[in-house]
Amino acid sequence: MLPFCRPRSIRGRFAINKYVARISLCAKHDEKGRTLSQIAFWGAVELGLVYAFVAVGVFLAFRVLDFPDLTVDGSFPLGAAVTAVLIIAGVNPWLAAAVAMIAGAAAGIVTALLNVRFRILNLLASILTMIALFSVNLRVMGKPNVALINADTMLSPFYGLGLRDFYVRPLFVGILVLVAVVVVWRFLESDAGLAMRATGANARMARAQGVDTSRQIYLGMAISNALVAFGGALFAQTNGFADVTSGVGTIVVGLAAVIIGETLFGARGILIALAGCVLGSILYRIAIQLALSTDMLGLQASDLNFVTAALVTVALILPRLRRGGAA
Amino acid sequence: MISVKNIKVVFGKGTPLQKQALNGVSLTIEQGSFVTVIGSNGAGKSTLLGVLAGDVLPSEGEVTIGHTDVTRKGTAARAGLVARVFQDPLTGSCGTLSIEENLALAARRGESRGLTPALGAKRREHFRERIAELNLGLENRLGDRMDLLSGGQRQAVSLVMATLAGSEVLLLDEHTAALDPGMAEFVMNLTQKIVTERKLTTMMVTHSMRQALDYGHRTIMLHSGEIVLDVAGDSRKTLQVEDLIAMFRRIRGQTLDDDALLIG
Numbered sequence: 001m002l003p004f005c006r007p008r009s010i011r012g013r014f015a016i017n018k019y020v021a022r023i024s025l026c027a028k029h030d031e032k033g034r035t036l037s038q039i040a041f042w043g044a045v046e047l048g049l050v051y052a053f054v055a056v057g058v059f060l061a062f063r064v065l066d067f068p069d070l071t072v073d074g075s076f077p078l079g080a081a082v083t084a085v086l087i088i089a090g091v092n093p094w095l096a097a098a099v100a101m102i103a104g105a106a107a108g109i110v111t112a113l114l115n116v117r118f119r120i121l122n123l124l125a126s127i128l129t130m131i132a133l134f135s136v137n138l139r140v141m142g143k144p145n146v147a148l149i150n151a152d153t154m155l156s157p158f159y160g161l162g163l164r165d166f167y168v169r170p171l172f173v174g175i176l177v178l179v180a181v182v183v184v185w186r187f188l189e190s191d192a193g194l195a196m197r198a199t200g201a202n203a204r205m206a207r208a209q210g211v212d213t214s215r216q217i218y219l220g221m222a223i224s225n226a227l228v229a230f231g232g233a234l235f236a237q238t239n240g241f242a243d244v245t246s247g248v249g250t251i252v253v254g255l256a257a258v259i260i261g262e263t264l265f266g267a268r269g270i271l272i273a274l275a276g277c278v279l280g281s282i283l284y285r286i287a288i289q290l291a292l293s294t295d296m297l298g299l300q301a302s303d304l305n306f307v308t309a310a311l312v313t314v315a316l317i318l319p320r321l322r323r324g325g326a327a
Numbered sequence: 328m329i330s331v332k333n334i335k336v337v338f339g340k341g342t343p344l345q346k347q348a349l350n351g352v353s354l355t356i357e358q359g360s361f362v363t364v365i366g367s368n369g370a371g372k373s374t375l376l377g378v379l380a381g382d383v384l385p386s387e388g389e390v391t392i393g394h395t396d397v398t399r400k401g402t403a404a405r406a407g408l409v410a411r412v413f414q415d416p417l418t419g420s421c422g423t424l425s426i427e428e429n430l431a432l433a434a435r436r437g438e439s440r441g442l443t444p445a446l447g448a449k450r451r452e453h454f455r456e457r458i459a460e461l462n463l464g465l466e467n468r469l470g471d472r473m474d475l476l477s478g479g480q481r482q483a484v485s486l487v488m489a490t491l492a493g494s495e496v497l498l499l500d501e502h503t504a505a506l507d508p509g510m511a512e513f514v515m516n517l518t519q520k521i522v523t524e525r526k527l528t529t530m531m532v533t534h535s536m537r538q539a540l541d542y543g544h545r546t547i548m549l550h551s552g553e554i555v556l557d558v559a560g561d562s563r564k565t566l567q568v569e570d571l572i573a574m575f576r577r578i579r580g581q582t583l584d585d586d587a588l589l590i591g
Contacts (some may be wrong), residue, residue, distance in 0.1 A: 186442075186444075187442065189444055189445055189446070190440075190441070190442045190443060190444055190445055191431070191435050191440035191441055191442070191443055191445050192440045192441060192442055193445070194424075194428060194431055194432050194440070194445045195432070195440045197421070197423075197424060197428075198421050198424065198432050201421040201422070201423045201424060202417075202418070202420070202421045202422070204418055205413075205418060205419060205420060205421060206403075206421075206432075207401075207402040207403045207406070208380070208402060208406060208409075208411050208413075208419075208436075209406060209432050209433055209435075209436045210403050210404075210406030210407055210435075210436045210437040210438070211403055211406075211432075211440075212403045212404075213403070
């Protein structure tokens, strides 16, 4: 059922929109009578888990390092592109994902270099890298999109083990997210991670404590973008394609997840903040799915970007309103 | 030991606002000595402290801390030799981190930082003991965020942070200036206790002549980037704030119009 639904080649401009379209397409062609909501729900969870890597990466840059980093709009499709091209070339999909992480880390280091070494404003530095990455991604793929037709992915061994495909994917990605969250959590609570958090919280104090703040920015940006690129690699492997435009708005989606997580959990330690990122990412996807599949609202897949902007705006305004009400 | 030789610092070189912040300052502070530094605004006392801390790199001269030439080393690179408490309580610690996380950061000052958990049971116990010595009841609030503390509490914790890792010198940058009188006295007594117990080589910049004479072994006065007064021993013991002002007038041959010098 699902292999039939999977897009073999995507020619549209907005791959994510296509993805949403795919979900409704699947539902319509489901002969076994599975409800639309169930497949759409697990599809949303899966996508939310894939983007949880983006959320954790954005959390590291924006919250831990206090570095507004838009590089992710480029490093997400970079991860997808590198993985897709390598898999088609016959490379092991796990190795392909690892290389994607290294590519993402390199992108983060370029942004850090522009900011730390050449004193370019952090936001602008990240925009420059992001723009440049669009061309890089086209070079990597040699065309705007690459389809992974019948190629082995990290998930291939797990299909056909008895579990339905639309359960396998979120379960598989969920386990990887769990591993990533634990690793990032342990790191941020170590001596090295504390140095990174101090760099973002109070750079002057960090230096007085012997922390080389420049090095922390390089390291943090590398880790952040490596995670985002890994998210891109998973996106390519779970959806069966890499598209150069799939990075558009990645930063907004990541930030939405972080903010939704913070709104729900508040600031109560690193582990809760990271869990908030993951849950925020999933809830965001479910909210989008609900908004788009409710006929009453009359929305269509191409309204996705507007709905995203509206959702993030609401998430940003809500805490302010609450504070205003209390005062 | 601290040794600075013929230090010159120029701010805004080549611009109409060019300012000679330090003009050939030489100074040696022996091991275990506690020196207080006074001077009017713009006299160069904060610049001198910055030169020792690494925030300001001099255009000329040599800086030695312990037996290490640190003239060209930045703040982070020499942090293992220099412990410091800032004037602004917000600068010396991370408000968004917990008290114990701040302590853990300071405990590794100047050392490599690995993947060991920052807050192991052993370290926590050590931090609790050190904070309990303050008698502020903070030992039961180690998990609280630093920005929940008052300015005075933060400075007290900053003093503990300064002594968690070993250092050659302790630099105090008007560290009681932002506090109310009661808390300022508490922090000064704590400073005295810590410096005496640990026999720290200390340099304290202050705007209060009273403080400058009451604490430490030696007092230095800066004016226009030069040392204009350097007293220690018996001549310092009998010195009064009024004498200091008179001396200042005689040396500079000008009237004193800076109220800040007279306060305290």
